[in-house]
Amino acid sequence: MTETGEPDKIVVVSNTGPLISAFQCGRTDLLRRYFSVIYITPSEFAELNQHGWAEDVQRLISEGLVVVVEALTAREKEEAEQVAQRIAADPSSSDPDWRSHIPEAEAIALMQRRSSLMIEQILLDEKSARRVAQQMGLPLSGFPGLLGRAGLDGMVTQAEIRQLLKACQHHGTRYSDALIETAAQTYGR
Amino acid sequence: MKTIPEPQAELLSAQDMHGDVASLTAALERRRAERRAYGILARPDVRAMLDKLIASGACANEEEAIERALKTLVTAIMSAA
Numbered sequence: 001m002t003e004t005g006e007p008d009k010i011v012v013v014s015n016t017g018p019l020i021s022a023f024q025c026g027r028t029d030l031l032r033r034y035f036s037v038i039y040i041t042p043s044e045f046a047e048l049n050q051h052g053w054a055e056d057v058q059r060l061i062s063e064g065l066v067v068v069v070e071a072l073t074a075r076e077k078e079e080a081e082q083v084a085q086r087i088a089a090d091p092s093s094s095d096p097d098w099r100s101h102i103p104e105a106e107a108i109a110l111m112q113r114r115s116s117l118m119i120e121q122i123l124l125d126e127k128s129a130r131r132v133a134q135q136m137g138l139p140l141s142g143f144p145g146l147l148g149r150a151g152l153d154g155m156v157t158q159a160e161i162r163q164l165l166k167a168c169q170h171h172g173t174r175y176s177d178a179l180i181e182t183a184a185q186t187y188g189r
Numbered sequence: 190m191k192t193i194p195e196p197q198a199e200l201l202s203a204q205d206m207h208g209d210v211a212s213l214t215a216a217l218e219r220r221r222a223e224r225r226a227y228g229i230l231a232r233p234d235v236r237a238m239l240d241k242l243i244a245s246g247a248c249a250n251e252e253e254a255i256e257r258a259l260k261t262l263v264t265a266i267m268s269a270a
Contacts, residue, residue, distance in 0.1 A: 145209025
């Protein structure tokens, strides 16, 4: 906590998955609690719009929590393409077409290239993109980890963690039952 | 209609989540430490003392001045106790 009672927050870049999970379970307040700024790339913004989350993300943009960065430079795009190819080639990838992985690859490239943004973590839930980010030495978290931290801070109970992750699962996000139960048992109070 | 990109994508495991909680916790703690350090170092009286110590040649830099000041304080308190 700061002297004004404001909790400490960090700057992150996010892939679409963790944001969508927060929308699905109605807990964008947890994003506000831990992050001062969430950067997303133009391709991620387009992906969110394409999948029906325009209003939700626009609300967070209006309040200044989510910031869509300027278009990537040619050099950044080139690096993102290479990262996308690595993600597509990862054994855990569900889609061998590297072009499908451009949004998360751009988020990784952004964290690598734009040190002026002072990004401290990348939010990723997808296994293949996480593995590539880890190989590149980037600090990362996902939405269940955020819920875990919130559980330790007494912001969500064991039953709520279970219910929130189940809500995401119900809406199509493939969190496993084992993950959900472990999250609730380990971090819920 | 709200959908998710790559619905068949494999997501993180429970083990991954534990690492995420630790990583997020570390980042938040680092932020807290930075804020505290900034708060102290930005105080004019503290700044003046640090500048004086460095200018005198007693300490090479701020880090050394802070470390030696703490050691001196601990030694003084422990000796008095």
